[in-house]
Amino acid sequence: MATLTPTLTLNSADATSDTVNFSVTDSLNVTGDVVSLSRVALSTSDLTLFASASYSRSYVYLKNTDSSIAMDIDFGTTASFNLAAGEFAFFPWHGSQNILAVADSGTPVLEYALWEA
Amino acid sequence: MATTTATVSISSGDLQPGNNLSINASSTLMKTGLTTGMELMEMGNAEVAKDYEAQLFSDGPATDNGAYWIYICNNSTDDTYYIEYKVHETTIGALYAGDWMFVPYNASDADAEIEVKALNGTNKIEYAMFKTAWTLPAAEA
Numbered sequence: 001m002a003t004l005t006p007t008l009t010l011n012s013a014d015a016t017s018d019t020v021n022f023s024v025t026d027s028l029n030v031t032g033d034v035v036s037l038s039r040v041a042l043s044t045s046d047l048t049l050f051a052s053a054s055y056s057r058s059y060v061y062l063k064n065t066d067s068s069i070a071m072d073i074d075f076g077t078t079a080s081f082n083l084a085a086g087e088f089a090f091f092p093w094h095g096s097q098n099i100l101a102v103a104d105s106g107t108p109v110l111e112y113a114l115w116e117a
Numbered sequence: 118m119a120t121t122t123a124t125v126s127i128s129s130g131d132l133q134p135g136n137n138l139s140i141n142a143s144s145t146l147m148k149t150g151l152t153t154g155m156e157l158m159e160m161g162n163a164e165v166a167k168d169y170e171a172q173l174f175s176d177g178p179a180t181d182n183g184a185y186w187i188y189i190c191n192n193s194t195d196d197t198y199y200i201e202y203k204v205h206e207t208t209i210g211a212l213y214a215g216d217w218m219f220v221p222y223n224a225s226d227a228d229a230e231i232e233v234k235a236l237n238g239t240n241k242i243e244y245a246m247f248k249t250a251w252t253l254p255a256a257e258a
Binding site for chain 1: 211
């Protein structure tokens, strides 16, 4: 069993008069499959990034490496979020719906990794 | 306009022999498009009782086209406690004691409300939403 340590930090010196300086970390057990840090060029057609049949409870890291094009990350057919240029996401995933990725336009590159709990 | 930077680092010393994992990604919170800015932070904490399903972030009007991010952390200390989170009735994942998540959020999507449900115990959660487009509501007459 391996240990994964994710840390989130948020900083702003000028959002308000009170400086934003926030950090949270965690220690996660990885006992299953690992999808090592990888990159894929998306298109305007859905790409199944992680198939629900292949993974159980996991932690997912995604980053849109493009400097201008956004992409949609869909969970099955009903839920989604939009990953704008340069943005990242880190979240736990049940593995109950496929995770799909599709570019708003062009061929932006998505960076991704997965660790099964 | 204010500049706010979000950074995630993910590390592991024992995932692969001889190959330490060290991911670092940083992003400036942008308005829709590539304009720097964050105008509002909403944050708080709550207790969610077992089997209680709470709406943490409601969906906004279709005109609500700003960029948003949400942070949710399960601050419970009992490692058998966990909450599921849903986007519009679709369960995406579970946050166990100490786990956190940070994702963008489609506030303008009428089917994008964020819900949490405690599956074991009374979970202590903290949460925040970061908004980049915010207009103060008009005063009541």
